[in-house]
Amino acid sequence: MPETRKKYDREFREGAVRIVEETNKPIAAVARDLGVNEGTLGNWVTRARAEREGRGEMSAGDIEELKRLRAENAELRMERDVLKRSVVLWVKEATK
Known part of the structure; x- marks a missing residue:
């Protein structure tokens, strides 16, 4: 007997992804809490x-x-600008 696939709306998917990213919980734990297959949530x-x-x-x-x-x-x-200025001063001193 074939399984029926659940359809989740965009808001639900985005919310589930946001929970994973904001709580830093493992995908498996969030999927279990939401009643979604772990692989499905991982794909999202x-x-x-x-x-x-x-x-x-x-x-x-x-x-x-x-x-x-x-x-x-x-x-x-x-630092580069300071070195440039010091070289200019050094050249002026050397040419006196």
């Missing part, structure tokens, strides 16, 4: 992450790394 989560990456949205880790890299870049630019 994978698809949502792929869509988000395709749209260019960044994860929290990406945002933190971007902040760190921007701060490092600003520091390196400042």
